Ligand SMILES: [Zn+2]
């Protein structure tokens with residue numbers, strides 16, 4: 001089955017493969033659209049990985065020309081970390097360049113990267129989850145972007161620590177985040193990279209999708225967050241099963257920017 005992808009990384013940020021290598025793989029997988037959404041972060045005054053947008057756009061245009069005859073549309077993009085906390089810098093980046101896809105990510109909580117265990121150290125884990133979703137809602141309401149990335153990424157370390165919440169413990173905060181997505185017409189991303197077989201995590205994600213459906217949500221994107229070619233097709237079957245079980249199959253945006 002054919003698919004498109006609006007969240008991938010290359011050597012322009014922390015990806016392993018070059019843009020042209022990713023494009024070649026996308027063509028061989030039968031994809032019609034791929035967006036390269038490199039990281040932009042401003043924590044500690046540092047402009048993250050994405051420090052040379054002109055080079056990125058130069059290479060992007062070359063790949064657009066090269067792969068168009070192969071039926072692949074190559075889109076520009078950026079994944080901005082906590083843009084609501086770096087509004088001036090984030091707005092400047094977005095007004096300086098024409099990005100097709102803008103992804104917002106809650107990568108930071110209490111000044112700690114959420115991929116790092118420090119978020120949980122000396123804190124009540126349930127409060128960490130609640131704070132994460134509460135702050136995600138603030139970010140969605142206060143900065144404009146098209147896709148909220150990996151809505152469930154805070155579960156990564158929690159799952160490893162064996163301290164995932166129950167659904168009722170996070171329901172209020174998650175429902176409010178979902179309302180924020182619907183109010184602002186921001187897409188809910190199912191991020192495939194870490195989906196696989198983590199049972200309780202997937203159960204929580206399914207519950208989030210069911211709440212989203214209940215609230216009237218109808219805009220889901222299934223993205224790989226690929227950091228190398230082999231990530232591109234990963235776990236799409238798991239994501240498809242989740243949206244099917246949540247009754248949200250029709251909400252999946254297979255062509256975010258163009259018609260098929
Ligand atoms: Zn991310």
Ligand SMILES: [Zn+2]
Nearest residue numbers: 007009079225
């Ligand atoms: Zn990413």
